Amino acid sequence: QKEVEQDPGPLSVPEGAIVSLNCTYSNSAFQYFMWYRQYSRKGPELLMYTYSSGNKEDGRFTAQVDKSSKYISLFIRDSQPSDSATYLCACTPFGAAGNKLTFGGGTRVLVKP
Amino acid sequence: EAQVTQNPRYLITVTGKKLTVTCSQNMNHEYMSWYRQDPGLGLRQIYYSMNVEVTDKGDVPEGYKVSRKEKRNFPLILESPSPNQTSLYFCASRTGQSYLPLHFGNGTRLTVT
Numbered sequence: 001q002k003e004v005e006q007d008p009g010p011l012s013v014p015e016g017a018i019v020s021l022n023c024t025y026s027n028s029a030f031q032y033f034m035w036y037r038q039y040s041r042k043g044p045e046l047l048m049y050t051y052s053s054g055n056k057e058d059g060r061f062t063a064q065v066d067k068s069s070k071y072i073s074l075f076i077r078d079s080q081p082s083d084s085a086t087y088l089c090a091c092t093p094f095g096a097a098g099n100k101l102t103f104g105g106g107t108r109v110l111v112k113p
Numbered sequence: 114e115a116q117v118t119q120n121p122r123y124l125i126t127v128t129g130k131k132l133t134v135t136c137s138q139n140m141n142h143e144y145m146s147w148y149r150q151d152p153g154l155g156l157r158q159i160y161y162s163m164n165v166e167v168t169d170k171g172d173v174p175e176g177y178k179v180s181r182k183e184k185r186n187f188p189l190i191l192e193s194p195s196p197n198q199t200s201l202y203f204c205a206s207r208t209g210q211s212y213l214p215l216h217f218g219n220g221t222r223l224t225v226t
Binding site for chain 2: 002004006008032034036041042043044045046049051088092093094100101103104105106
């Protein structure tokens, strides 16, 4: 079993819809949770990160972490065709052991005009 | 422009022929890392380096070598490539704590026949 699981999709939504993405993880030591976006033929780029449980909002993006259920989510409001990409969740512990990010497999999102 | 530069972008080679993929960053980052990305498996860490002359194994180091003689460069060496090393490779760098953004290069697509 992988430490971080993510549905590969594709997730297809009409423009303007809310995109809901999620990951589950198994390692209780994970303290930081990140979402990366990867366009085709590009490297991933960081969208957001959160520490421990809670919500974080940045523009159209909201990240949620529920450590009790080991579940992390990303919501994209008012989705645009430019949001079409693969979204990767990533987790890491705190401290020296946190030198490594553990990634989910990524969910491919298609936003149709 | 702050960036991580990988070369080459595409590489086709034959089994057993030694190759090197170069990685350079211009952000004065201490931490650098190599990942491979495979369908359904996501990003898996090969090696990482906390600073010059300090390297350590990631999750899938077999068949790879790295060196960190200078802060900006972190080449990935395949001494005797095999077909199971056909993959998309990413170099990444960051500074400071593990939750800070990883800056990725645009990838090297390697095919070993």
